[in-house]
Structures are given as structure tokens and as C-alpha cells.
Amino acid sequence: MISGKSGYPMLLWAAREVLRLPGRNLLLLACLASLTFLVATALLLSQALDRTWSRLMDQAPDLVVRRIDAGGWAPIPVATALASASTVPGALSPTPRLWGVVPGPRGPVTVAASTAAIPEDALRGLTPPLRGQAVVGAGMAGFIQDDRLILDGRMQLTVIGTFPPETGLATHDLVWMAPADARSLLGIPSGHASDLAVTLFHPEEAEAIRADLAAAFPWPVNITGLRADSWRHHVRAVRMGGMAVVACVPAVLAMVLIVLGTAAGTGSRQSQWGLLKALGWTTGDIVRLQVIQAAVVGLPAIIFGLALAYAAVFHPPAAGIAAMWITGGRHLPELVLDHSGAAAIMLEITALVILPYLMAVYLSTIKGVARDPLHLLQESPWK
Amino acid sequence: MEMNAGLACLDLDFAWPGKPAAGRNVLTAINATFPPGTLTLITGATGAGKSTLLHLLAGLLRPTAGEIRADGRPVSRWPASHRDPWRRQVGIVFQHLALIPDLSAAENLLLALLPRSISWSRMQTDIRRQLMDADLGELAQTPAGELSGGQRQRLAMARAMVGAPRFLLADEPTAFQDDAHAFAIISQLQRAVAAGAVAVVCSQDPRLKASTAVQHHYHLASGRLLTDPDPQGPS
Numbered sequence: 001m002i003s004g005k006s007g008y009p010m011l012l013w014a015a016r017e018v019l020r021l022p023g024r025n026l027l028l029l030a031c032l033a034s035l036t037f038l039v040a041t042a043l044l045l046s047q048a049l050d051r052t053w054s055r056l057m058d059q060a061p062d063l064v065v066r067r068i069d070a071g072g073w074a075p076i077p078v079a080t081a082l083a084s085a086s087t088v089p090g091a092l093s094p095t096p097r098l099w100g101v102v103p104g105p106r107g108p109v110t111v112a113a114s115t116a117a118i119p120e121d122a123l124r125g126l127t128p129p130l131r132g133q134a135v136v137g138a139g140m141a142g143f144i145q146d147d148r149l150i151l152d153g154r155m156q157l158t159v160i161g162t163f164p165p166e167t168g169l170a171t172h173d174l175v176w177m178a179p180a181d182a183r184s185l186l187g188i189p190s191g192h193a194s195d196l197a198v199t200l201f202h203p204e205e206a207e208a209i210r211a212d213l214a215a216a217f218p219w220p221v222n223i224t225g226l227r228a229d230s231w232r233h234h235v236r237a238v239r240m241g242g243m244a245v246v247a248c249v250p251a252v253l254a255m256v257l258i259v260l261g262t263a264a265g266t267g268s269r270q271s272q273w274g275l276l277k278a279l280g281w282t283t284g285d286i287v288r289l290q291v292i293q294a295a296v297v298g299l300p301a302i303i304f305g306l307a308l309a310y311a312a313v314f315h316p317p318a319a320g321i322a323a324m325w326i327t328g329g330r331h332l333p334e335l336v337l338d339h340s341g342a343a344a345i346m347l348e349i350t351a352l353v354i355l356p357y358l359m360a361v362y363l364s365t366i367k368g369v370a371r372d373p374l375h376l377l378q379e380s381p382w383k
Numbered sequence: 384m385e386m387n388a389g390l391a392c393l394d395l396d397f398a399w400p401g402k403p404a405a406g407r408n409v410l411t412a413i414n415a416t417f418p419p420g421t422l423t424l425i426t427g428a429t430g431a432g433k434s435t436l437l438h439l440l441a442g443l444l445r446p447t448a449g450e451i452r453a454d455g456r457p458v459s460r461w462p463a464s465h466r467d468p469w470r471r472q473v474g475i476v477f478q479h480l481a482l483i484p485d486l487s488a489a490e491n492l493l494l495a496l497l498p499r500s501i502s503w504s505r506m507q508t509d510i511r512r513q514l515m516d517a518d519l520g521e522l523a524q525t526p527a528g529e530l531s532g533g534q535r536q537r538l539a540m541a542r543a544m545v546g547a548p549r550f551l552l553a554d555e556p557t558a559f560q561d562d563a564h565a566f567a568i569i570s571q572l573q574r575a576v577a578a579g580a581v582a583v584v585c586s587q588d589p590r591l592k593a594s595t596a597v598q599h600h601y602h603l604a605s606g607r608l609l610t611d612p613d614p615q616g617p618s
Contacts, residue, residue, distance in 0.1 A: 009503050013493070020485060275481050278443055279495045280471030280546070283463065370463075373470075374443040382479040 010285075014292040029301040032357065036305025037312075039352050040345065044313040046242075047341045052166075060119065061095070061197035062206055065213060066222045074219075075192035082196075084216045090201045090209050096193030098179055100186040102152045105143040109151065111175045113182035116197050118174065122167040127160065131178045135161040139172040151175065155185055273369050274376025287365045294361040302354060388454050389418040389581045390440055390550060392608075396448035397435060408447070409435050411606040419549075422572055422582040422596055426611060427603035433585035434478050436603065437552045440583060441475045442466045453550065471499060474548030476556050480539040484528025488519055488538050491527050492545045499546065509545055516571060517541040518564065532559040540568055544575065551575050551582040557591060565590050572596060 018025050065085070067076040078096045085094035099112035112118055115128075126135055134149055134157040143149075147159045163171035177185075188194065198213065200206055206225045214221055273286055314337070337345075369376070395413035409432045417423050417440075427433050438444045439451060442458055451459040458469055474495075482491050489510050496506045514520050517537040522530065527538060536559045543551060551572070557565040565588070573596045576582050584591065591597065600611035 009493075009497055009506060012503070013497055016490070272483060275483070276494065276498075277467060278441065278470065278475060278477075278481070279498075279542075280468065280473070281498045282467040285498045372444060374438050377443070377477075377481060382477075382481050 010289060011292055014289055014296050017289070017293050018296050025297050029297050032298055032301035032353070033305040036302045036349060036353050037308045040306050040309030040349055041312050043345050043348050044309055044337065047345055048313055048337045051338055051341050062200040062203050062225065063198040063210060063213065064224050065196040065198060065217070068220050068222050075188045075194065076196055078191055078193050080218065084218065085196060085198060085213065088209060088212045088216050090205055091213060092199045092201055095197045097195050097197050098182050098188065099194045102185055104140070104151055109140065109173045109175055111151065111177055111182055111185060113177055113179040118176060119167055119170050122163045122171045124164070129160060129177050131180055133158050133160045133178065135163065135176040137163050137171040137174040138165050138168050140175065149175065152185060155181065157181065268380045270368055270376050270379040271382070274373045274379065277373035278377060283366070283369050286369050287362060290361055290365040291358060294358060298354070298357055302349070306349065389416060390583065391416045391452045392449065393452065394449035395439065395446050395451065397439060397444070398447050408606050413449070413608045415601065415608055417581050417583050419579050419581050420576055421598040422576045422584065423599040423601065424591055424597045425583065425585045425601045425603055425608070426587060426592065431603045432606060433603055434554050437475070437554050437583065437585055441473050441552050442470055471546065472549040474543030474546060474551045476539045476543045476553040478554040480535055482527040482535055482539060485526055487524045487526055488514060488530065489523040491538060492542050495542050495546050513541045513545040518567065533561070533564060536560060537564060537568070540571065544571060549580060551580050553584045555586050555588070556584060557586060557588045562590065569594050569596050
């Protein structure tokens with residue numbers, strides 16, 4: 001749009017035109033920045049939740065086998081379980097895990113003693129707890145006094161560390177402790193585990209191997225897959241983002257109406273367009289000027305709105321406030337976003353904010369300028 | 384000189400749409416040629432249609448019948464996409480001046496240059512020179528709305544001249560001017576004509592009627608354009 005000798009003066013003139021109506025353009029900038037902030041916050045949050053969950057799920061086992069009996073979950077005999085799983089082709093590295101849920105200081109908490117039950121990212125840089133010690137998630141840190149944690153009203157542990165905040169989605173209410181402590185707390189006898197984690201040679205064969213695994217064990221088992229969990233969280237994140245975007249639709253429409261109202265212009269604006277045509281400007285020149293002018297106001301507004309949204313999702317304390325506001329009080333972990341996620345957000349912002357804005361400017365200018373120059377000139381009296 | 388060079392009106396009629404004006408056209412059967420290198424003066428009573436004729440010549444209106452040719456080309460029949468860029472060859476001074484009051488004198492001139500493919504520095508040079516010619520060099524940064532009537536008139540003339548137009552059309556260009564500035568404007572018109580421009584001026588100013596710079600005199604009355612037999616007499 002801006003090229004050659006005529007582009008640079010046109011850009012300068014567009015900036016000058018913006019300064020001619022500072023109040024109107026400031027209002028437009030604030031309106032666009034707010035709209036971008038609202039839409040981008042919702043989209044970034046859902047995208048980042050999805051991405052963060054996926055990253056943690058990548059480290060989780062493909063299948064988890066739990067023994068069930070008439071009373072519900074039952075401890076799984078480790079030796080028998082390992083022998084049974086090893087007979088199933090494609091099921092690799094069956095690993096017994098020791099974990100469970102017990103009453104904590106402010107509600108139920110998850111305790112885990114085997115590293116297979118905790119994401120690898122969460123374990124990085126942490127020393128495994130010895131007997132009487134614990135490593136806790138960020139959600140637990142607030143309930144601990146003098147490094148003491150009491151679980152089930154009977155076991156007192158010394159807290160020696162906390163999981164990294166970026167793993168909060170999986171470790172928020174998690175307590176990592178020594179196996180002996182966990183067995184005592186969960187009532188799991190020696191030689192038994194809570195469940196069996198299985199990695200698959202081909203994860204896409206999970207559904208087929210699940211049936212083979214169920215048949216291989218001598219007792220009834222319940223087998224859950226990673227894909228089902230991931231899909232459930234993905235759907236939840238997408239639904240959340242979609243609902244937020246739908247909620248922003250009235251704001252988008254209001255913005256388009258404001259832009260149409262302002263860009264369509266008054267009589268004096270049209271008479272100036274008439275003058276420009278009398279001076280040799282083409283319809284294309286006038287539309288180009290208006291679109292550049294819209295970009296001069298719109299680009300900083302959208303960058304500012306995006307920066308605010310990014311801070312609100314990824315940078316505490318703004319991130320905490322935004323998460324509380326959007327989720328209605330649920331605490332959210334530190335989130336991550338990858339390049340493809342960021343690109344998707346940019347595409348969505350382009351479709352929801354930038355395109356309607358530029359189209360409103362373009363169409364209203366075309367509509368306003370497509371008349372004989374003299375009729376435009378006479379739209380308002382010249383002083 | 385090329386046979387068809389300059390501006391020409393061929394059987395030109397004009398009536399405002401929806402305004403039959405008691406059954407007659409504003410302009411009727413206008414046939415006239417305005418050759419390059421000449422200054423033509425059109426006189427006529429107020430409301431005779433002088434400004435309308437200039438607007439037609441500038442391609443701001445379309446005739447209801449007949450056509451306008453510019454250097455032999457039927458510009459009045461061209462679609463807007465062709466006529467709009469053609470107007471870069473036209474410099475026009477409106478009767479109501481059509482200056483943008485909140486823009487400076489220099490910025491008002493810049494508007495005429497922006498759509499042309501010339502560099503920013505060349506635009507600045509042309510604007511400075513034109514403002515000096517119009518005796519407005521000191522007022523380049525003054526908003527047009529703060530200029531006196533005479534200064535605004537000269538600014539409108541400068542805007543018409545700044546693009547070195549092939550066709551110069553001026554409606555009362557010497558209005559509000561003292562003698563010195565009126566003759567300066569006539570000199571500007573003379574210089575444009577000497578450079579080969581077609582200049583058509585509508586005015587009732589006796590100083591223009593009496594000027595030797597004017598080569599052709601027309602009088603517009605009852606919608607018809609006639610050669611003025613007594614250019615210096617009362618209109």
C-alpha cells in the first residue's frame with residue numbers, strides 16, 4: 001500500500017490527519033485497545049491452558065491400570081501385575097505407582113511416593129524426600145506453618161521444597177513423600193501399588209492394547225488412557241475460549257458501529273473528500289489515505305491491547321487477577337504458550353478485530369466518496 | 384500547435400438534475416474553444432452560469448448534452464476512474480475558495496501535490512516557491528482560517544498553480560485584492576499561459592476586463608456563451 005515516491009508523503013499526511021482530530025482518534029485507540037485486550041485475554045488463556053496441559057500430558061503414561069473389586073479401588077500386587085503386563089505385546093515399561101488422596105489441612109490432597117506418578121518437569125532440581133519429609137505443590141504452600149504439614153490429622157511432615165509454578169496444573173495440590181510414609185498414610189501394604197503405568201510402543205494403538213491388557217490381568221481392572229484425559233481438557237479449554245469470544249461479540253459489533261459512525265464522516269469530511277477529488281485525488285488515493293490513517297491509529301492500539309492481554313495471562317500478579325476474574329475464583333498455574341498457539345491467537349485477533357475494523361473504514365470511505373466531486377464539495381458550506 | 388489542443392465545448396447543455404429552472408437549461412448549446420497559451424475571460428451577471436461552466440470544464444460535473452474535449456479527448460464522457468487522475472492536469476480556483484481552515488497555508492498547497500508521484504522534498508520546494516510568488520512566504524505555517532480575505536484568495540490561486548497545471552480555471556481570482564496584488568495575479572496567469580497552459584477566468588473585475596493579458600473575451604447570458612463585442616464596457 002505504501003510504495004515508491006507517493007507512499008511516504010501519504011504516510012506522513014495520514015499521521016497529520018490523525019493529529020487533526022486528536023480526541024476522536026484517542027477514543028478510537030482506547031476502544032480498539034480495550035476490545036483487543038478483552039478478546040486476546042480470553043483466547044490466550046484458553047490456548048495457554050490447552051498448551052500447558054498438553055505439555056504435562058506428554059510426560060504422562062499412555063495407559064494407567066487400576067485394580068477394582070466390590071469395594072472400589074484396590075491395591076495392585078506389584079509382582080503379578082508386572083508379570084501380566086509383560087505378556088501384552090506393545091505395552092512397554094510397566095511401572096507400579098504409589099499414590100492416593102488423603103485429607104489435608106484444607107480439603108483433600110493428592111499424595112505420591114513414586115516419581116512415575118509425577119510429571120518429569122515437576123521433579124527437576126528437587127531432592128527426593130526422605131521419611132518424614134515432603135515436597136508440596138503451590139496450592140499447599142499457603143497452608144503450611146513452620147515448614148510443617150499435617151495430613152489425615154495424624155502424620156506430620158517437614159516440607160523441604162515446592163514444585164515449580166509452571167507445573168501447577170498437575171502439582172497444585174500434590175504432596176511428594178517417601179514410599180514408607182505414603183504406604184502408612186494410604187494403607188497400602190508392602191509389595192502392592194496404587195496402579196500400574198504403561199507406556200506404549202505405538203500410542204495410537206491404545207484402544208486395542210487396552211482390551212489385551214484388561215484380559216491379561218487375573219482380577220478386574222479399570223484402564224484409563226492419556227488421550228481421553230487430554231481430549232477432555234482440550235475440549236474444556238476450547239469451549240472456554242469460544243464462550244469468551246462469543247461474549248465479546250457485542251463489543252466487536254459496538255466497535256464496528258463506532259468506527260462506521262466516525263469513519264463515514266460528517267458533511268464537512270465529505271466536502272473535503274470532494275475537494276481532494278477536485279485536486280486530482282482518485283477514489284483509490286482517498287481510500288488508501290483512510291486505510292493508512294486507520295492503521296496509524298489501529299496498529300498501536302492492537303499492539304497495546306495484545307501486550308496488556310499477554311501480561312494479564314502470563315505475568316503475575318496481573319495473571320492471577322485475570323485468572324480469578326475469568327474462572328470465577330479458581331487458582332490457575334503459571335501458563336505457557338508455544339509459537340503455533342501464538343500464531344493461532346494472532347489469526348483469531350485478525351479475524352475478530354483487525355479485519356472488521358479495516359473493512360468498516362474501507363467500505364464507509366468507498367460509500368462516502370463515490371459521487372461527483374462537486375456534490376461532495378457542496379455537502380457543507382465552505383467558510 | 385496541435386489541431387485539437389486545449390479545451391473545447393461542443394454543443395454543451397447543462398441543467399441541474401431535478402431543477403428544470405422554469406423549463407430552461409443553465410447552459411445551452413455552448414460551443415467554444417480555449418486554446419493553449421491563451422488567457423480567456425468570461426464575464427456575465429451573477430447567476431449566469433459562469434461557475435457552472437468552470438466546474439464542467441474541470442470535470443467536476445457532467446454535461447446533460449454535448450461534450451467537453453481536453454486536448455482532443457472527450458473527458459466529459461470518461462468514467463470517474465479516468466477523470467479523477469486527469470484532474471491532476473487541472474488547477475482550479477473556486478469562488479468559495481474551498482480552503483481547509485485548520486490546515487496551514489503550506490498544507491493547503493500540499494493537498495494538491497500529494498497524489499502525484501513526486502518526492503517529498505520536491506513538494507516542499509514547489510510549495511515554497513508558489514507561496515513566495517503569492518506573497519505568502521511569511522505565512523506558510525499560518526492556518527488558512529487566520530488569513531485575511533485577500534490572502535486566502537491568493538492562497539487559493541497558489542494552490543491552483545502549484546502543480547503547474549495544463550488547464551487553469553479560475554473563478555473571480557482577483558476578488559478582495561488591491562491593485563498591486565490583482566496585477567500580480569494577472570502576471571501569474573500570464574506566466575502560466577506563456578508556459579503553454581490553457582487559462583479560463585470568470586470574473587466581473589474591470590481590471591481583468593481592461594487587461595491586455597486577456598486574449599479572448601466571452602460573455603455569458605441567458606445560458607449562452609457569446610464573444611464579447613465590447614470587453615471593457617459594462618456587462
